[in-house]
Amino acid sequence: MGEAWWLVALGGALGGMARLAVSELLARLAGSDFPWGTLTVNLSGALLAGMLIGWFDGEATTAWLGLVAGGLGGFTTVSSLSLQTLVLWQSGRRDAALANLLGTAVAGVALAALGWWLMGGGG
Template sequence: MIWAAGVGGMAGAMLRYALGKIITRKAAAAGSSFPWGTWVINISGSLLLGILYVLTVEGLLPPLWWAVLGIGFCGAYTTFSTFGYETMQLIRAHKRMQAVLYVMSSVTVGIAAAFAGMWLTSYIVH
C-alpha cells in the first residue's frame, strides 16, 4: 500500500503547488499579504479528509483508496511545514496580528471543515 500513498501524494503535491501559486498570485494582486494559498489548501484538505474518513469507516471507500486519497493525496496536498514557515514570515515582517489570525483561523476553521465534511458525509450516506 506504500505505492498507493505515493501515487496519491504525487497528485496532492502537484495540485497544492499549482493551486497555491494561483491563489497566492491573486491575493498579492489584490494587495493582501495574508497567506491565502496555504490557508485555502489546508482548509479544503481538512474538509476532504473528513469526507474520506466517513466513507472509509462506513465501508464505502476501500482501504486501498484510503491510502491513495486520505494518506497520500491529503497528506501531500495539505502542509503543516509551510503553515509554520508562513507564520514565522508574518512575525518577522512585524505583521503579528496577521500571524495570530492565520494561526487561529487555520486551526479553528480547519477543524470545523473536517467536522463539516464528516457530518455532511454521514448525513448523505445515512
C-alpha cells in the same frame, strides 16, 4: 499492503503538485501579502479529509490510505503554515500571523467535522 505504499506515493506526488498549482494561482489572484494559497489548501484538505473518513466509515482501507495519507497528505502542508506564520510574526505582522495559525487550526477542525457530518458520520 504493498499496493497501499504505491497509492500513498502516487497520491502524495499528485497532492503536492495540486498544492503548488493552487498556491501559485491564489498568490497571483489575491497577492502574496497573506498566505491565501496555504490557507486554502489546508482548509479544503481538512474538509475533504472529514468527508473521506465519513465515506469510508472510519476504516483505513487501501483506497483511503492513498487518498488521505497520500493525496491529502501531499496537498496540505504544516511546514508551509509554520514558515509563513513565522515570517508574518518576524515581519511585525503579529495579527496576521495569529489569524493564519488560529484560523487554520479552528476552521480546519470545524471543516473536518463538517465533512464527516456531510457524509453521514455520527448517525
